[in-house]
Amino acid sequence: MTLRIGIIGCGGIGQEHARRLHVQLPGARVVALQDLRRDTALAFNEQAGLRARVHERMEDLIASPEVDAVLVASWGPAHEAQVLACIDAGKPVFCEKPLATTADGARRIVEAEVAAGRRLVQVGFMRRFDAGYRLLKQTVTSGAIGAPLLAHCAHRNPAVPDSYVGDMGITDTFIHEIDTLRWLLDDDYANVQVREGRKTRHAHAGLHDPLMVTLQTRGGVLIDTEIFVACRFGYDIQCQIVGETGAASLPEPMSVTLREGGRQGGAILMDWKRRFIEAYDVELAAWLADTAAGQVSGPTAWDGYLASATAEACIRARRSGAIEPLETMARPALYDPR
Numbered sequence: 151m152t153l154r155i156g157i158i159g160c161g162g163i164g165q166e167h168a169r170r171l172h173v174q175l176p177g178a179r180v181v182a183l184q185d186l187r188r189d190t191a192l193a194f195n196e197q198a199g200l201r202a203r204v205h206e207r208m209e210d211l212i213a214s215p216e217v218d219a220v221l222v223a224s225w226g227p228a229h230e231a232q233v234l235a236c237i238d239a240g241k242p243v244f245c246e247k248p249l250a251t252t253a254d255g256a257r258r259i260v261e262a263e264v265a266a267g268r269r270l271v272q273v274g275f276m277r278r279f280d281a282g283y284r285l286l287k288q289t290v291t292s293g294a295i296g297a298p299l300l301a302h303c304a305h306r307n308p309a310v311p312d313s314y315v316g317d318m319g320i321t322d323t324f325i326h327e328i329d330t331l332r333w334l335l336d337d338d339y340a341n342v343q344v345r346e347g348r349k350t351r352h353a354h355a356g357l358h359d360p361l362m363v364t365l366q367t368r369g370g371v372l373i374d375t376e377i378f379v380a381c382r383f384g385y386d387i388q389c390q391i392v393g394e395t396g397a398a399s400l401p402e403p404m405s406v407t408l409r410e411g412g413r414q415g416g417a418i419l420m421d422w423k424r425r426f427i428e429a430y431d432v433e434l435a436a437w438l439a440d441t442a443a444g445q446v447s448g449p450t451a452w453d454g455y456l457a458s459a460t461a462e463a464c465i466r467a468r469r470s471g472a473i474e475p476l477e478t479m480a481r482p483a484l485y486d487p488r
């Protein structure tokens with residue numbers, strides 16, 4: 151079975167995913183594109199040789215009988231309306247993170263899916279599909295380090311564009327840790343705290359960088375994360391879980407250790423696109439298989455809602471300087487573990 155996919159948002163990751171689906175993975179063809187900047191969609195269609203239909207409006211792409219499923223890779227603030235339109239049309243939709251930029255927006259998506267009576271949405275939390283994170287989860291779950299007590303994480307980007315401002319360190323970047331640590335520890339969050347320290351002189355005017363965030367799970371585990379998006383030295387993702395009898399760390403990406411010129415060392419990746427490249431492949435292959443089988447087993451709208459609600463609590467905590475409790479709606483039965 152070949153699924154006919156429509157892509158909304160043909161920028162950086164929209165183009166990566168389109169190529170992945172159309173060229174690399176079996177079982178899919180990209181048949182439709184739409185972007186707020188029509189020229190971007192037209193140019194990409196031409197350059198990638200897709201021969202897809204380029205729609206003016208997202209509503210037309212979603213309603214098209216030529217489209218079986220939709221991938222949303224537009225800017226975060228546009229996701230809510232686009233995902234709601236897919237649910238309304240009864241079409242499976244893969245939505246890049248964040249599911250919505252507010253907890254209320256994500257709650258509306260959850261409510262629409264519950265009203266539709268079936269899961270249609272998968273959220274692009276690709277770290278759940280990364281071989282390193284999967285090994286780490288297996289290790290923690292096996293009991294090899296005893297009960298988890300603490301986690302230490304870092305999310306470092308070498309640089310971000312001038313359009314990356316305000317709370318994007320939380321809503322755009324840290325949202326990956328928010329989802330991944332919930333999944334790794336199989337625990338939900340109880341409270342959050344955010345602290346701003348000394349600002350790097352490499353961050354642009356609209357950005358306070360780095361930030362330190364502490365999440366506490368309902369089971370009591372404390373998770374500290376350094377968010378440092380103008381760190382200059384690399385795209386560097388760290389995660390260590392400390393348990394009662396040991397500590398387990400996320401494997402580093404493979405790189406050759408060089409001894410040369412009186413030094414020993416290896417390269418650090420500079421581009422986020424390379425760090426999780428295999429994870430994106432596994433993620434989208436799983437989405438295609440699930441879509442063909444009429445199910446969603448990856449990160450759901452509920453996971454997207456909890457991530458957005460946690461990010462919102464972090465923004466409150468950043469303003470107040472206090473430890474803020476996380477209050478969420480009750481989980482609808484549609485999202486009971488399967």
Ligand code: NAD
Pocket residue numbers: 158159160161162163164184185186187190208223224225226228246247248274275276322422
């Ligand atoms: P980008 O700016 O490169 O591309 C976004 C595209 O969406 C642009 O071409 C823009 O014109 C288009 N767009 C914006 N609003 C639109 C609308 N209302 N309708 C149609 N098109 C619209 O951004 P990007 O880096 O590709 O990020 C896109 C999304 O993917 C974001 O939500 C981002 O957080 C997410 N992302 C996820 C990962 C990951 O690792 N999972 C990595 C990068 C980006």
Ligand code: ISE
Pocket residue numbers: 307322323326379422
């Ligand atoms: C980007 O949108 C991503 O999702 C990357 O994975 C993340 O590392 C980066 O900070 C975000 O801007």
